[in-house]
Amino acid sequence: MKLDQILEKNKAVILQGWVEIILKAYPDETSRFIKSRKDRFDNPVGHAISTGVEGIFNCLVEGGNERIASFIDDIIRIRAVQDFRPGQAVGFMFQLKSVIRDVVADDLARQDAGLVRELLEFESRIDEQAKLAFDIYMKCRERLYELKTDEFKRNTFRLLQQANLICEVEGQDASAN
Amino acid sequence: MAKLPKPEELGKIDYTPPSTGWMDTPVEFKPGYFCNAAKEKNLAGLHMPNARTWSVKDEDWKLPDNWKEIIMEGLRERLEKYRSLRIFMDICVRCGACADKCHFFIGTGDPKNMPVLRAELLRSVYRKEYTTAGKILGKFAGAREMTIDVLKEWWYYFFQCTECRRCSVFCPYGIDQAEITIVGRELLNLLGLNIDWIMGPANACYHKGNHLGIEPHTFKSSIEFFLDDIKTITGIDIEPSFNRKGAEILFVTPSGDVFADPGTYTAMGYLMLFHELGLDYTWSTYASEGGNFGFFTNNELAKKLNAKIYAEAKRLGVKWILGGECGHMWRVLSQYMDTWNGPADFLEVPKSPITGTVFENARSMKMVHITEFTADLMKHNKLKLDPSRNDDVRLTWHDSCNTARGMGLLEEPRYIAKQVCNNFFEMPENTIREKTFCCGSGSGLNASENMDMRLKGGLPRANAVKYVHEKHGVNTVGNVCAIDRATLTTAIDYWSPGVRVSGLHELVANALVMKGEKTRRTNLRFEPLPGVEQVDDDQPEEE
Numbered sequence: 001m002k003l004d005q006i007l008e009k010n011k012a013v014i015l016q017g018w019v020e021i022i023l024k025a026y027p028d029e030t031s032r033f034i035k036s037r038k039d040r041f042d043n044p045v046g047h048a049i050s051t052g053v054e055g056i057f058n059c060l061v062e063g064g065n066e067r068i069a070s071f072i073d074d075i076i077r078i079r080a081v082q083d084f085r086p087g088q089a090v091g092f093m094f095q096l097k098s099v100i101r102d103v104v105a106d107d108l109a110r111q112d113a114g115l116v117r118e119l120l121e122f123e124s125r126i127d128e129q130a131k132l133a134f135d136i137y138m139k140c141r142e143r144l145y146e147l148k149t150d151e152f153k154r155n156t157f158r159l160l161q162q163a164n165l166i167c168e169v170e171g172q173d174a175s176a177n
Numbered sequence: 178m179a180k181l182p183k184p185e186e187l188g189k190i191d192y193t194p195p196s197t198g199w200m201d202t203p204v205e206f207k208p209g210y211f212c213n214a215a216k217e218k219n220l221a222g223l224h225m226p227n228a229r230t231w232s233v234k235d236e237d238w239k240l241p242d243n244w245k246e247i248i249m250e251g252l253r254e255r256l257e258k259y260r261s262l263r264i265f266m267d268i269c270v271r272c273g274a275c276a277d278k279c280h281f282f283i284g285t286g287d288p289k290n291m292p293v294l295r296a297e298l299l300r301s302v303y304r305k306e307y308t309t310a311g312k313i314l315g316k317f318a319g320a321r322e323m324t325i326d327v328l329k330e331w332w333y334y335f336f337q338c339t340e341c342r343r344c345s346v347f348c349p350y351g352i353d354q355a356e357i358t359i360v361g362r363e364l365l366n367l368l369g370l371n372i373d374w375i376m377g378p379a380n381a382c383y384h385k386g387n388h389l390g391i392e393p394h395t396f397k398s399s400i401e402f403f404l405d406d407i408k409t410i411t412g413i414d415i416e417p418s419f420n421r422k423g424a425e426i427l428f429v430t431p432s433g434d435v436f437a438d439p440g441t442y443t444a445m446g447y448l449m450l451f452h453e454l455g456l457d458y459t460w461s462t463y464a465s466e467g468g469n470f471g472f473f474t475n476n477e478l479a480k481k482l483n484a485k486i487y488a489e490a491k492r493l494g495v496k497w498i499l500g501g502e503c504g505h506m507w508r509v510l511s512q513y514m515d516t517w518n519g520p521a522d523f524l525e526v527p528k529s530p531i532t533g534t535v536f537e538n539a540r541s542m543k544m545v546h547i548t549e550f551t552a553d554l555m556k557h558n559k560l561k562l563d564p565s566r567n568d569d570v571r572l573t574w575h576d577s578c579n580t581a582r583g584m585g586l587l588e589e590p591r592y593i594a595k596q597v598c599n600n601f602f603e604m605p606e607n608t609i610r611e612k613t614f615c616c617g618s619g620s621g622l623n624a625s626e627n628m629d630m631r632l633k634g635g636l637p638r639a640n641a642v643k644y645v646h647e648k649h650g651v652n653t654v655g656n657v658c659a660i661d662r663a664t665l666t667t668a669i670d671y672w673s674p675g676v677r678v679s680g681l682h683e684l685v686a687n688a689l690v691m692k693g694e695k696t697r698r699t700n701l702r703f704e705p706l707p708g709v710e711q712v713d714d715d716q717p718e719e720e
Binding site: 026029030033037039041042043044045077078081082083140143147148150151152154155158161162 | 207210276277283284286287291391395399402437438439441605607608625628629632633637640644663664666667670671672
């Protein structure tokens with residue numbers, strides 16, 4: 001059987017396994033909540049993870065790279081502020097590899113050279129998207145620091161303006177972020 | 178109730194349980210989660226106990242030797258004073274209905290941010306001291322000794338609650354977690370354990386009248402600064418008065434409206450509306466702050482900071498007081514001011530000079546919220562409005578916790594919003610009105626050093642905003658809270674870029690057709706109005 005057929009057939013198992021690994025980073029009470037509460041507004045983290053991993057998986061299998069960034073973004077944006085170290089925050093992308101290896105283990109044992117090649121290619125695709133995940137993570141962290149300075153500017157701009165300590169250059173907004 | 182694991186989950190049980198239970202696991206102070214310690218000068222300025230220089234990260238918090246005695250005595254005193262507290266300590270059956278309702282739990286995933294567990298931090302000490310079972314059985318009865326680790330845990334988690342009360346909506350017993358946090362913070366303040374983001378503004382307010390510590394002449398010139406912008410946009414000269422004796426109405430708003438964008442546009446909105454009505458009102462440079470960070474410290478300080486509002490109303494001889502767009506300010510005013518510093522029997526029952534409506538709801542307190550006032554004007558067709566000027570705004574409404582859950586101000590803001598804006602879209606039902614999600618930065622937690630925490634807390638709110646942004650193209654979140662205007666702007670910028678935050682009276686003023694105004698080309702932010710072509714400044718104006 002070809003890799004994409006195996007992945008398609010075992011999609012539910014793979015996604016469940018991937019989510020389980022992601023949720024291991026949270027305390028038991030929390031991961032139980034994230035898994036069980038289905039409403040996307042009561043449980044935004046769970047919703048982002050479940051729809052995100054499915055979206056990423058589909059894009060990887062079907063090769064639709066346009067939308068993959070938004071699925072990765074939904075997950076990374078949360079992890080970027082949830083006190084994960086950078087490696088942990090993006091590490092969930094690599095964890096998909098071990099989930100898939102478990103699924104194809106029996107087929108690999110039959111020393112199917114074609115399957116091995118397909119698997120290595122698929123894993124390279126994951127690596128590529130993991131780099132994208134890291135870019136998104138960095139953008140989120142940078143944004144966080146920009147937001148701090150933006151907020152500071154909004155809080156002080158009027159006073160500086162009044163004190164004639166700031167002036168607007170024609171065509172530019174001095175308060176612009 | 179705890180859920181039973183499924184068979185497949187049982188098969189994967191990890192046989193290495195944590196070395197200690199929650200009661201015995203000391204809190205880990207994670208950067209980005211907590212605010213900086215209150216500075217000595219701010220503690221001393223307010224005559225708070227134990228004024229000294231200290232740092233949260235230090236092992237030694239420089240507490241008095243008898244700190245434990247002070248805490249236990251403080252708890253005893255409050256249990257006697259507040260019957261509600263005693264009930265909240267005894268009545269919880271740990272059903273878990275509140276557990277997943279807190280924005281900080283949803284955003285952080287930290288179980289100690291479940292309201293039930295946050296309350297349990299205090300309740301466990303109460304049990305040990307005040308219940309027979311707790312005294313005899315200790316941990317088996319959910320009781321524990323007060324230790325320095327417990328104290329630090331209180332500090333960490335009571336300053337991770339925004340007192341928004343969403344959890345209390347779901348509690349079958351109506352336990353008010355905000356009151357537990359309020360008492361927890363009061364106890365911590367007995368030892369000089371506050372955060373500087375609260376203590377600094379409270380100290381400034383005590384000495385200068387407002388949270389930013391702005392002096393009267395600067396307060397006045399800040400408002401006058403807006404007049405130039407209003408003149409440029411509308412061609413109309415406005416001359417507000419300050420500290421004017423004999424005015425009919427005293428107007429009090431959070432100082433954030435006067436100094437911090439985008440609240441400033443809301444302040445311009447007040448000025449334009451009052452001018453158009455010809456309202457006989459005055460600003461005060463003494464009662465120049467409607468907010469009250471004393472409320473996040475202790476009851477006495479909150480009362481002290483609040484006293485200036487009635488005092489100023491009496492000094493100026495006004496008939497009644499009008500309050501600007503605000504959140505916690507309004508909860509403090511509507512629920513506490515009358516009993517703290519009333520009776521305001523020198524004032525009259527508020528009556529709109531424009532419509533004649535008597536605000537019976539304010540019969541005792543004598544202060545009216547501006548959305549009640551403006552909704553009444555619109556109901557009586559007293560304003561000429563052109564909502565098409567807001568046609569580039571696709572609006573959703575964020576119910577601020579204090580005005581919505583604290584006092585049921587749900588319909589008035591929506592009524593006004595729909596009069597001035599043609600495109601209005603509600604967020605999902607479980608995220609608005611009484612069930613509204615907090616901005617994640619209330620109750621004095623809108624500092625900079627805890628930005629990570631604020632963004633986590635703001636996730637559930639912003640997540641619902643993102644949904645209507647994607648579904649309906651919503652680009653603006655309206656609200657009536659100065660802290661929302663300052664902090665939701667940041668949270669939404671992170672979670673749902675492309676959506677901005679606006680006060681309600683900013684939108685009202687954009688739609689308000691004023692007598693004698695020139696053709697408006699921009700909104701209050703100097704952005705082109707929809708459908709209006711821009712012309713160069715040096716071209717003659719069309720009058």
